[in-house]
Amino acid sequence: MKPLLYVRAESVGEAAAAHAGRPEARYLGGGTNLVDLMKLGVERPEVLIDISRLPLDQVEELPDGALRIGATVRNSDLAGHPLVRERYPVLSQALLSGASGQLRNVATTAGNLLQRTRCAYFQDVGKPCNKRVPGSGCGALTGVNRDHAVLGHSEHCVATHPSDLAVALAALDAVVELAGPGGGRTVELTEFHRLPQDSPDQDTVIRPGELITGVLLPPLPGGTVSRYRKARDRASFAFALASVAATVQVRGGVVRHIGVAFGGLAHRPWRARRTEAALLGSAPTPEAVARAVDAELAAAVPLRDNAYKVSLARDLACEVLGSLTART
Amino acid sequence: MEASDRPREHSPGPDSGPADRGGVLPPTHSRMTLKVNDTVHVIELDHRTTLLDLLREHLALTGSKKGCDQGQCGACTVLVDGRRVNSCLLLAVAQEGCEVVTVEGLAEAAGADGDLHPLQQAFLDRDALQCGYCTPGQLCSAVGMLEEARAGQPSVVTDTDRPTDAPVRLTVEEIRERLSGNLCRCGAYPHIVEAVQEVVVRDVAAREVIV
Known part of the structure; x- marks a missing residue:
């Protein structure tokens, strides 16, 4: 690890000012991923700007019924928040199915969205990786790629985004709030993370020096039910091989509202628009659900070791949508 | 080191950083205050120091x-x-002003002199370790986990229909899920779960007597 400067920011403005003109600066939230990557030599910041004590640690209800989640709300606090548990079970379940109790007590909402891939080639500085060193190649493309992407990947990168939280937020139409040198702006969660294309070093559309200040959750239509289901190599404390987040409202036997997103399949949470379009306004029979899920996964291009992910994701999505439509 | 031998006020040791040699800290170092097991320490350290290295090495x-x-x-x-x-x-520097309890402080937190924390005693009684390397982490994790469950914090196996502030009933499934962040290479899990259960049962009994 390189010797580094440390600045504790008291306000968002102070944090942004400390970052200005310092490309080697990094914002430090909970640090559960950043400190790990610093030890591995993947991240080599010269300045850490500690934003963990900014006054962004509240979950508030807005007049229109939306919830605003502060950037530094810890994963365990968000998962246990009464309004989250009551209105967005999918979000609570996604958070609780990720990491361990110790990590969730530290990891922040914003940090979770900005965590880097767990691709072994990215984490090993002795291996080629276009995400870590642009132009060095992709070790996983022809290497061991059982954990890698089946959707939206490119010849430059086949990594997946590791977050569970982001998958639930994608299904919930969440909006990311950003502050930075150029002022504030908002970006839809589904547009926040990028596909790798020819620049996999850019995980998200965040600009240099910008920081996430919060996440907005719009209210769900009344009677909407939601759920997260994740498949992994062991019963607990492992990243998703595939996961699905879904929200559904059925009225009069037909689907009136639906949001579906996959995790573990792509460089970003994969919003399943084709599945949604196929089911919206239709009766969610098991056959219709299966057809709708297949419509999305038809675009999958598995790598050497991960064709299993397509059938795994299909089974997860059919089971989750089946159980939700039966309940609503 | 016996608890009684431990210095109550920490003064920087030979490895505490360049401050010993001159007084002014380089910009890569800071002076910070941290309370560990009820003792306040003023520490000068390299910003790269993790809390774990601070505890062990400093x-x-x-x-x-x-x-x-x-x-x-x-x-x-x-x-x-x-x-x-x-x-x-x-990173230790980011914990400025925080209060840390390590396995060395669990007994103190339990109260009466010489008494082990109930979880420590249960681990002994139930033979919940073999090599013992993971045990301090298992103990601290279990102490934190019991508090989370008492406060009604859900886990992924908690019934989502239950009220949000009631203590969570810690079944074997709940204990295993909530302690999944602690690995034991010896595979002492069955006895670890039993030890935690024993404390849970005693806890619940005590609460019911009080109520």
């Missing part, structure tokens, strides 16, 4: 173990402001 509190140093094994688990955390992934 304060000679070697109970917290460095297993994986990546947040995956839980051997370094301590309580910071009452919450269980992986001390290997926390």
Whole structure:
């Protein structure tokens, strides 16, 4: 690890000012991923700007019924928040199915969205990786790629985004709030993370020096039910091989509202628009659900070791949508 | 080191940084205050120092173990402001003003002199360890976990229909899920779960007597 400067920011403005003109600066939230990557030599910041004590640690209800989640709300606090548990079970379940109790007590909402891939080639500085060193190649493309992407990947990168939280937020139409040198702006969660294309070093559309200040959750239509289901190599404390987040409202036997997103399949949470379009306004029979899920996964291009992910994701999505439509 | 031998006020030792040699700290170092097991320490350190290294190398509190140093094994688990955390992934400088309890401080927190924390006693009674390397982390994690469950914090196996503030009933499934951040290479899990259960049962009984 390189010797580094440390600045504790008291306000968002102070944090942004400390970052200005310092490309080697990094914002430090909970640090559960950043400190790990610093030890591995993947991240080599010269300045850490500690934003963990900014006054962004509240979950508030807005007049229109939306919830605003502060950037530094810890994963365990968000998962246990009464309004989250009551209105967005999918979000609570996604958070609780990720990491361990110790990590969730530290990891922040914003940090979770900005965590880097767990691709072994990215984490090993002795291996080629276009995400870590642009132009060095992709070790996983022809290497061991059982954990890698089946959707939206490119010849430059086949990594997946590791977050569970982001998958639930994608299904919930969440909006990311950003502050930075150029002022504030908002970006839809589904547009926040990028596909790798020819620049996999850019995980998200965040600009240099910008920081996430919060996440907005719009209210769900009344009677909407939601759920997260994740498949992994062991019963607990492992990243998703595939996961699905879904929200559904059925009225009069037909689907009136639906949001579906996959995790573990792509460089970003994969919003399943084709599945949604196929089911919206239709009766969610098991056959219709299966057809709708297949419509999305038809675009999958598995790598050497991960064709299993397509059938795994299909089974997860059919089971989750089946159980939700039966309940609503 | 016996608890009574431990210095109550920490003064920088020979490895505490360049401050000893001149007084003015380089910009890569800071002076910070940290309360560890009820003792306030003023420490000068390199910003790269993790809380785990601070505890082990600067304060000679070697109970917290460095297993994986990546947040995956839980051997370094301590309580910071009452919450269980992986001390290997926390930069010490960012914990300025916090209160840390390590395995060395659990007995103190339990009260009467010489008494072990009930979880420590249960681990002994139930033979919940073999090599013992993961035990300090298992203990601190379990202490934090019991508090989370008492406060009604859900886990992924908690029934989502239950009220949000009632204590969670800690079934074997709940205990195993909630302690999944602590690995034991000896495979002492069955006895660890029994030890935690024993404390849970005693806890619930005590609460019912009081109610």
